Amino acid sequence: xxxxxxxxxxxxxxxxxxxxxxxxxxxxxxxxxxxxxxxxxxxxxxxxxxxxxxxxxxxxxxxxxxxxxxxxxxxxxxxxxxxxxxxxxxxxxxxxxxxxxxxxxxxxxxxxxxxxxxxxxxxxxxxxxxxxxxxxxxxxxxxxxxxxxxxxxxxxxxxxxxxxxxxxxxxxxxxxxxxxxxxxxxxxxxxxxxxxxxxxxxxxxxxxxxxxxxxxxxxxxxxxxxxxxxxxxxxxxxxxxxxxxxxxxxxxxxxxxxxxxxxxxxxxxxxxxxxxxxxxxxxxxxxxxxxxxxxxxxxxxxxxxxxxxxxxxxxxxxxxxxxxxxxxxxxxx
Numbered sequence: 363x364x365x366x367x368x369x370x371x372x373x374x375x376x377x378x379x380x381x382x383x384x385x386x387x388x389x390x391x392x393x394x395x396x397x398x399x400x401x402x403x404x405x406x407x408x409x410x411x412x413x414x415x416x417x418x419x420x421x422x423x424x425x426x427x428x429x430x431x432x433x434x435x436x437x438x439x440x441x442x443x444x445x446x447x448x449x450x451x452x453x454x455x456x457x458x459x460x461x462x463x464x465x466x467x468x469x470x471x472x473x474x475x476x477x478x479x480x481x482x483x484x485x486x487x488x489x490x491x492x493x494x495x496x497x498x499x500x501x502x503x504x505x506x507x508x509x510x511x512x513x514x515x516x517x518x519x520x521x522x523x524x525x526x527x528x529x530x531x532x533x534x535x536x537x538x539x540x541x542x543x544x545x546x547x548x549x550x551x552x553x554x555x556x557x558x559x560x561x562x563x564x565x566x567x568x569x570x571x572x573x574x575x576x577x578x579x580x581x582x583x584x585x586x587x588x589x590x591x592x593x594x595x596x597x598x599x600x601x602x603x604x605x606x607x608x609x610x611x612x613x614x615x616x617x618x619x620x621x622x623x624x625x626x627x628x629x630x631x632x633x634x635x636x637x638x639x640x641x642x643x644x645x646x647x648x649x650x651x652x653x654x655x656x657x658x659x660x661x662x663x664x665x666x667x668x669x670x671x672x673x674x675x676x677x678x679x680x681x682x683x684x685x686x687x688x689x690x691x692x693x694x695x
Contacts, residue, residue, distance in 0.1 A: 405429060406465050408473045409436060409502040409537060411456035412481035413489025417555025418459045420548035421480045427467030432460045433540040433547070436502055437532050445541055451494050458502065460537050470508055471567035474515040477501070478564040480557040483519065486528045490556030499529040502537075515566040518663070521643035522564050562620075562641060569617045569665040580616060587687045588616045588667035591659075596633025600688025604635040611641075612691040617665040619644055620694060622684065628677060634670065635686050638678030647672065660684060 412418045415433035422431035435443050438455030448455045461473060481489050483499045501516075503509035512531060520527050539545075548555065571579070576589050586592040594600060604612070604627065612622040612635070621644050622637045630636035643663065650659035650671065657671045669690045676683030 404465075405462050406470070407504055408461045408463065408470060408508070409458055409504065409534075410461070410473075410477045411436070411458040411498060411500040411502070412477055412483075413457070413497045413499070413556050414492050415457040415459050415540065415544065416547040417557035418457075418480060419546070420555070421557050422459055422461045422473075422476060423546070423549070425463075425468065425473075425476055427472075428461055428463045430460075430462045432462075433544045434458055434460055434537050435496075435540060436535050436537045437500065438535075441536075442538055445544065448496050449494070451496060455496060455538075456498050456500055456532075457496050457540075458500070458537065460539075469567060471511050471515055474501070474512060475565060475567050478515075478519050478566065482556075483527045483529045484523055484525050492556070499527075500532050501529060502532050502534055504534050518566040518643060519564050522562060562643075565619060565643065565664055567664070571665075576616070581689075583689045584615050587690050588614075588662075588665075588669075591668040592687075593670075594634075594687045594689050598633075598688070600691075601633055601635060603693075604688050604691065605629065607693070611694045612637075612686075613694045614662040614665060614667055614669070615690050615692045616667040617662060618692065618694075619662055619664045621645065621662065621669070621691070622686070626678070630676075630683055630685065632685060635688050635691065636676075637684040637686065638676050638682060639680065640684060645669070660686075 410418070419431045419433045422428050435448050435453075435455040436458045438448070438453040440447060440453040440455070443453045443455050447453050448457065463473060481499060485499065487493065487495050487498050489497050489499070501512045503512050509531070516527060516529060516531070573589065577585055580588060583594070587594060607624050607627065610624050611620040612624060612627075613620050620641055622640055626638045628636055628638060640660075646661045646663050646666070648659045648661060650657045657673075660669050660672050661667060662669060667690060670684065670686040673683045673685060674681050
């Protein structure tokens with residue numbers, strides 16, 4: 363409350379307040395202030411459950427584009443559950459993490475890729491040494507767009523496993539933050555968790571660039587093959603580059619996704635790099651009826667770049683021959 367000894371004091375006070383309000387309006391309308399306000403992007407949220415939330419929270423907290431990761435409980439029947447109640451397995455809650463992220467830096471599908479790679483989604487109601495329904499693997503979409511993306515991501519992730527994924531798609535429910543001592547647990551206390559998953563990296567997120575962006579990223583030869591579905595001449599320098607390599611991986615030259623294990627390379631005599639098998643989940647096969655033929659085209663799953671074709675005349679147990687343009691590949695140890 364303002365108090366003054368005279369009407370002049372009240373008038374002066376009103377004038378000062380009016381000036382401050384006017385200044386505030388002017389500053390708010392200033393281009394720099396407007397730009398600073400516009401620069402703050404709207405944040406989005408994702409909720410996932412992948413076992414003990416200590417390691418899950420820590421993994422997301424270290425992910426570029428994530429502003430916060432909070433451990434908590436979701437999907438149960440009791441309001442404001444305690445850790446002791448959830449661990450008893452009687453409330454139906456899952457230990458989960460609420461992830462807040464900048465969609466201009468990381469997309470929801472990329473959040474899901476982190477999720478797939480920090481736990482074993484084929485385990486039912488357990489992760490590592492922890493067992494119980496509270497340690498189930500689950501995704502809690504917060505809107506219809508996330509639900510659609512999660513369903514697609516799950517279908518692609520399944521390609522990496524010979525047994526069914528146990529991850530459940532559960533409806534959005536109230537998320538209850540866990541007790542304070544659970545927050546930032548790994549950062550505060552150290553230790554290890556189940557989130558150090560081994561095996562091939564699961565990739566379900568796509569890379570979608572404009573033609574101009576691809577031209578800036580690729581050489582003219584790479585662009586012609588990867589983006590315009592061209593074919594390099596056989597027995598060229600690119601074939602010689604790959605010939606004889608038996609260690610490491612052949613990656614997509616467009617997005618660097620590992621596509622072929624070089625131990626699966628063989629000399630087909632065609633003049634193009636050839637492989638008997640591909641890394642699971644990394645290729646998309648499409649019927650190609652161009653040039654008066656019916657063939658099976660193979661593209662990179664992540665960036666949809668044209669790689670070559672696959673034929674049923676290979677020497678391996680599966681009888682496959684992946685005939686790939688060398689310029690579409692890059693080498694990785």
